[in-house]
Amino acid sequence: MTRLSVNINKIATLRNARGGDNPNVVQVAKDCERFGAQGITIHPRPDERHITTKDVYDLKKVVTTEYNIEGYPDDRFMKLLDDVHPEQATLVPDPPNVLTSNAGWDTVKNFDLLKDICQEIKAMGIRVSIFIEPDIKLIEKAAELGTDRIELYTEPYASEYATNKEQAVKAFAEASKIASKLGLGINAGHDLSLENIAYLKEQLPKLDEVSIGHALISDALYYGLENTIQLYLRQLREKTK
Numbered sequence: 001m002t003r004l005s006v007n008i009n010k011i012a013t014l015r016n017a018r019g020g021d022n023p024n025v026v027q028v029a030k031d032c033e034r035f036g037a038q039g040i041t042i043h044p045r046p047d048e049r050h051i052t053t054k055d056v057y058d059l060k061k062v063v064t065t066e067y068n069i070e071g072y073p074d075d076r077f078m079k080l081l082d083d084v085h086p087e088q089a090t091l092v093p094d095p096p097n098v099l100t101s102n103a104g105w106d107t108v109k110n111f112d113l114l115k116d117i118c119q120e121i122k123a124m125g126i127r128v129s130i131f132i133e134p135d136i137k138l139i140e141k142a143a144e145l146g147t148d149r150i151e152l153y154t155e156p157y158a159s160e161y162a163t164n165k166e167q168a169v170k171a172f173a174e175a176s177k178i179a180s181k182l183g184l185g186i187n188a189g190h191d192l193s194l195e196n197i198a199y200l201k202e203q204l205p206k207l208d209e210v211s212i213g214h215a216l217i218s219d220a221l222y223y224g225l226e227n228t229i230q231l232y233l234r235q236l237r238e239k240t241k
């Protein structure tokens, strides 16, 4: 089964545009779960341009599925994890103020840092996932440093999907086979959408979780949030022969 975690950063972006509390991020998270989402993802960036520090604590009180917090492991992020104890922490190598995540970790260059951080987070009782590109050498290193899961950075898959989906998925399918053999859980995210998600799921049978924000929230403008979540869940359902 592949779980759907809804990334609600964009709900906070919309709220912050007017400085008030509409839409209410906590209510939206509760509704996503009520409509079938199996997790809630946030990426509290240091500039708080969408999810704020207060949101991180407020959401902890209501999320009953899987709370997944993404971010660069600086002191602020580690304190949030220690205070809030989400089910999963996803480590992302973003420098501050980047427009959006645009690369995975170099697990060779950052081996010592990531190894220490993984240990620290696991000691808090939190599952760790590392945002990574589908490069076998980097994934082997990720397994060595002790992460529980990897999150495959799927932007390259998403951008090539329309022109050549077989080629687009190739490296991801191969990477997920290796990761699975190495005992790693497999998540995926970035630019996944209603169009490209079913094929990814079909080609990566061991896919544990997808986190989807930008496309899903955009789809919700047309289909409504409940229908949209149901549409994504349908795409992720196992196809029985």
Ligand SMILES: CC(=O)[C@@H](O)[C@H](O)COP(=O)(O)O
Residues within 6 Å of the ligand: 007, 009, 010, 042, 043, 045, 070, 092, 099, 100, 101, 131, 189, 190, 191, 213
């Ligand atoms: C880690 C990751 O893949 C990102 O997709 C991220 O959560 C999106 O962040 P923004 O919503 O700030 O673009």
Ligand SMILES: NCC(=O)COP(=O)(O)O
Residues within 6 Å of the ligand: 007, 041, 070, 151, 188, 189, 190, 191, 192, 211, 212, 213, 214, 215, 216
């Ligand atoms: N980890 C990826 C994520 O949470 C959402 O990415 P996107 O769907 O907003 O591109």
